[in-house]
Amino acid sequence: MGIPFLGEIEKLINEHGSSKILQERIALANDQYAALEKELSASKTREAQFETENLRLKLDNEQLKTQVRELHDQIHEINLLTVKYGVYWDKDGNVYCPKCKTPGLKVAWATYVRQQVHGLKCTCSDSPFILMENGEPIHAQEAMKLMAQQR
Numbered sequence: 001m002g003i004p005f006l007g008e009i010e011k012l013i014n015e016h017g018s019s020k021i022l023q024e025r026i027a028l029a030n031d032q033y034a035a036l037e038k039e040l041s042a043s044k045t046r047e048a049q050f051e052t053e054n055l056r057l058k059l060d061n062e063q064l065k066t067q068v069r070e071l072h073d074q075i076h077e078i079n080l081l082t083v084k085y086g087v088y089w090d091k092d093g094n095v096y097c098p099k100c101k102t103p104g105l106k107v108a109w110a111t112y113v114r115q116q117v118h119g120l121k122c123t124c125s126d127s128p129f130i131l132m133e134n135g136e137p138i139h140a141q142e143a144m145k146l147m148a149q150q151r
């Protein structure tokens with residue numbers, strides 16, 4: 001037992017000291033918690049981004065698969081096309097553009113030398129294509145009729 005009030009002072013110092021250490025520890029723990037919360041939030045954001053990207057990639061993949069199928073079908077059809085009158089024809093007598101090999105050509109008037117003739121117009125070209133037989137133009141309807149009869 002020393003001087004009574006010294007013990008009180010020591011107790012005060014100890015309490016003060018330990019509460020200061022405690023405060024520092026709490027502050028450190030708070031900082032670590034805040035850092036972890038921030039990391040978790042960033043991680044959740046990244047996860048959401050990955051999910052969105054994954055969904056987008058899945059959709060892209062489906063679209064590409066469809067495109068590949070369509071192109072495959074087109075290539076197959078194009079391989080079966082024959083050339084006649086300067087344009088392409090399939091086995092069913094459908095006509096295809098001589099330039100882009102797509103179907104759906106429209107009959108349109110065209111001028112050959114001084115002669116008006118029914119040609120075929122494709123969206124890929126400004127002027128209609130004139131169908132030719134032995135160096136002479138042939139009306140598109142006539143050529144289509146002849147090709148349909150060949151089947």
Ligand SMILES: [Zn+2]
Pocket residue numbers: 097098099100101102122123124125
């Ligand atoms: Zn075309």
